[in-house]
Amino acid sequence: MKLAGSLLLFALLLGCEVPQLITRIVYEDPTNFVRLEPDPGVLPEAPETAHSQPANIPTDQMARVLRGFWVREHRNSIQVRWSGLAPQEPAFTDEEIALLASKLSEALTEAGPAERVTFYLSRPQTSIKREITSGGLFVHDNFLHFILSNYRIVYGIPAYGMVYDRRYPLMPTAPKGFDVIFTPPTAVVEGRHGLWDRIWGREKDEVVIDLRKLRGSPSAG
Numbered sequence: 001m002k003l004a005g006s007l008l009l010f011a012l013l014l015g016c017e018v019p020q021l022i023t024r025i026v027y028e029d030p031t032n033f034v035r036l037e038p039d040p041g042v043l044p045e046a047p048e049t050a051h052s053q054p055a056n057i058p059t060d061q062m063a064r065v066l067r068g069f070w071v072r073e074h075r076n077s078i079q080v081r082w083s084g085l086a087p088q089e090p091a092f093t094d095e096e097i098a099l100l101a102s103k104l105s106e107a108l109t110e111a112g113p114a115e116r117v118t119f120y121l122s123r124p125q126t127s128i129k130r131e132i133t134s135g136g137l138f139v140h141d142n143f144l145h146f147i148l149s150n151y152r153i154v155y156g157i158p159a160y161g162m163v164y165d166r167r168y169p170l171m172p173t174a175p176k177g178f179d180v181i182f183t184p185p186t187a188v189v190e191g192r193h194g195l196w197d198r199i200w201g202r203e204k205d206e207v208v209i210d211l212r213k214l215r216g217s218p219s220a221g
Contacts, residue, residue, distance in 0.1 A: 024115075026107040031122045031130075033166075034103040039116040039138065050113040055139035057108055057211065063101035064214060065144065066092045069207075070181040071151050088181055091148060096121055096133070108139060120169040128157045134169035143189055144209045148180050180207055187213040 024036040042049045057065075069091035092100065100119060107117040118136040125131055132155050135148040149172050155165045165173050182188050189208040 024110070026110065026117075027103040031124070032099065032120060034100070034107050034117065034119045036107055036111055036115045037118055039114060042114040051111070051115070051138045051140045052142060053108060053111040053113050053115065053139055055108045055111070057105055057139070057144070059102045059105045061211065061214070062105045063097050065146075065209065065211070066097045066101060068182050068184070068187070068214075069146070069148065070183065071148070071178050072181065074177050074179050091151065091180065092133075104137065111138070118169040120166060122165075125154060128159075129154055130157065131155075132165050132173070134165065136170045142211075144211055146207045146209060150174075151178050182207050182209060184214070187211070
């Protein structure tokens with residue numbers, strides 16, 4: 001009876017665990033990674049949600065895309081009225097671009113139509129804290145959809161329990177207090193979000209880029 005009770009308890013504990021996310025590692029080192037994971041927004045019963053992948057975005061073009069992202073502190077309309085817009089800064093350093101550009105380009109050539117690419121960058125601050133920047137991207141109908149979920153967020157590593165930042169790089173670890181800007185703004189596609197994007201909340205988080213509008217850049221695909 002004791003053995004049966006122990007087995008039942010073990011089964012119940014397993015049932016309470018968060019399901020393991022199935023991923024494919026493209027690159028990983030002790031502090032950073034680029035990987036592929038299933039996109040829950042792609043539904044087998046809705047073929048129009050499938051992405052246009054594998055996709056070919058050369059490393060130099062991907063580097064140009066990453067250099068185009070800027071971040072500034074979010075201010076509401078009242079704050080903007082009194083203090084103006086916050087100054088903006090590059091979303092990625094030269095070192096981060098050197099690491100990410102080739103790996104993101106490679107990941108898109110390996111991605112299937114039901115996958116998205118995720119990235120994670122971290123810098124240890126203390127033994128229990130690290131600064132993280134993370135997000136993801138995918139190509140759909142020859143447009144690059146880019147999400148910056150965390151930007152220079154200091155994440156406290158829990159003493160016990162699940163470590164969310166590495167497992168879920170597309171999940172904000174704190175309320176978003178920043179705005180994402182892309183230059184040139186003429187390459188940003190407004191209103192490209194359909195019904196499924198609104199259902200999954202993507203229209204608030206994604207920047208959609210028409211790569212053909214980047215000067216000197218060939219189109220993706």
